[in-house]
Amino acid sequence: MEKLQTIQEVTTFVRENHLVFLYVSQEDCSVCHVLQPKLTELLKKYPEIELREVEAHKVKEISAEYLIFSAPTMLFFVDGKEYIREGKFVQFKKLDAQIEHIYSHTKDSA
Structure with missing residues (x-):
């Protein structure tokens, strides 16, 4: 997974792309390492x-800019x-259904 290195890269990436998923992790977070390949x-x-x-x-500015208080945090x-914000205890079937709903509607309107 490609990594964004600065808050400017993050805000530009979110602003300039139609459909964006950010995965916010922490260095010593075992949950982060488990959920990343699933996502x-x-x-x-x-x-x-x-x-x-x-x-x-x-x-470090990601916390203030996007109100992130724990890792992992997933933002769509x-x-x-x-449209979607998920944290540590992610139900992937529910997340998939949410993404599918939004994805299908954005493809219809595109």
Whole structure:
């Protein structure tokens, strides 16, 4: 998964892409390391979604800019607007259904 290194990269990425998924992780977070491959696999179903990781310990401004208080945090944006926010205890079937609903509607309107 490609990583964004600065808050400027993050905000530009969110602003300039139609469908964006940010995965915010922490260095010593075992849950982060377990969920990341599951998320990567899930998003293979949605090829138009751009996925990037942000390491919160390296991009400290991410917490203030996106109100992130724990890791992992998963954020899904459509045209710069946040639609989904998930944290540590992610139910992937529910997340998949939410993404599918939004994804199908954005493809219909595109």
